[in-house]
Amino acid sequence: MTEGKPHIIEAISLGKTYKKREGPVEALREFSLQVEGGEILGLLGPNGAGKTTAVKIIMGFISPSSGRVLLNGCPLQPAMPRPAIGYLPENFRPNPNLTVLEYVKFQCDLAGGSINGPGKSRALNLLNLVGMDRFPNRRISDLSKGMGQRVGLAQAFSGDPELLILDEPTSGLDPVGKSEVIEVLLAMKQRGKTIFFCSHILSEVERLCDRIGILVDGALRFLGPTEGFKRKWESSDLDECFKREVQWAKS
Template structure:
């Protein structure tokens, strides 16, 4: 059983309803979300546009106030500014000051963490090298390409060496090499014991890096579990055999045993995350309401 301190993010019955100026309900963006993210894992939030992914991240960050329910992040409520000390956030698009250059940007965000000047200087240089922007560090961000902006955005999210990193669409706008680097970096962060929560439309990326995923649709959590568990097709068995004779095919198990063949794999076949995702969405549309999850309970 995990100790309470292993839970980095916890939401209980988290609900967000958007209202208009007169307080009339416009849309229920998130319905009673119960979620736990544990220390050291990479958690992926999936869902089509308008499913509540970004709303969830904004609620976790305290950018939005919940209509009801609770958010605990790093042991503090989302409204507590002190939680930000150990948190890094890369927004969907890098919302940075375009009149600053890369060095000034990182220095400014470093100052917001009260990092001493000497440490800040060292950290800025290190991060700029890490995201590969040394040659452009003196250029104003207005001159940056989208990929470069993403990279400086990531660097600012890591300026405080955070324990928890929230990445909103981290690979959007990156070329294949940039995407590969970003995924490697996320895995490196995991190796360093950091917790990462990411949302992405690029399901392949999520499949590559995430330990667990949650699928949101119309504000409801439709699926939640470990990636390998979710992708397993439980009712099927797949046997992959090398050099098996035709006779043996008829009585596979017996022959495998008797023929002393080399059994390579025997287990459930897996689907792709993309197929799973489309299945969940199709099923949710056919049967609105709470879905019986195949993965785990929150």
């Protein structure tokens, strides 16, 4: 921790066990990490690794079975004011009956714009930022998955938050769309935003991250810069390193 400045996110020994009829599922074990102001930290792991569980606990949507979360040094408590966080959920499904502009403007108004005032122009700016400015009047129900994901990003940015928490932001996008979203997130970083996101495709997000966390079966196997992860597995091919880490964890 920098002197006097708390971590933006601090997860301390988080554990989460879901109770299912077939028996308990241990989704997260002793999960600890800190996210520093201005960095992009990518949490990478195969499907079912526990990424969404970690995100939901950090967002305060579900409670951990053990451990705790501090946001800007303060414990998460229900109904307490929280730092402004832009959030993109894993399964982002806005109201299908609205148009893109109506939806994003609504989000901007909720985030503090005035009803007829800057909400609309801010919404148009956001649509421009995420490459959706050509489709303001398209209905949400008629969007492709990739377009929907861009609208999801626009709503995450609507309150101009310092911290963005994004669950699989490039999911459903074609290669061009992925690379555009990565550009948008890099632009967000340039504006000083902090980004914590998860993904299951390492190579895709490599150029985005200052640090990566590798999560396998609920346990954080690596936390540090990508270069360190490559050194760990003595390969310059990140996908290969990732595959080896997962195989090692499961062996």
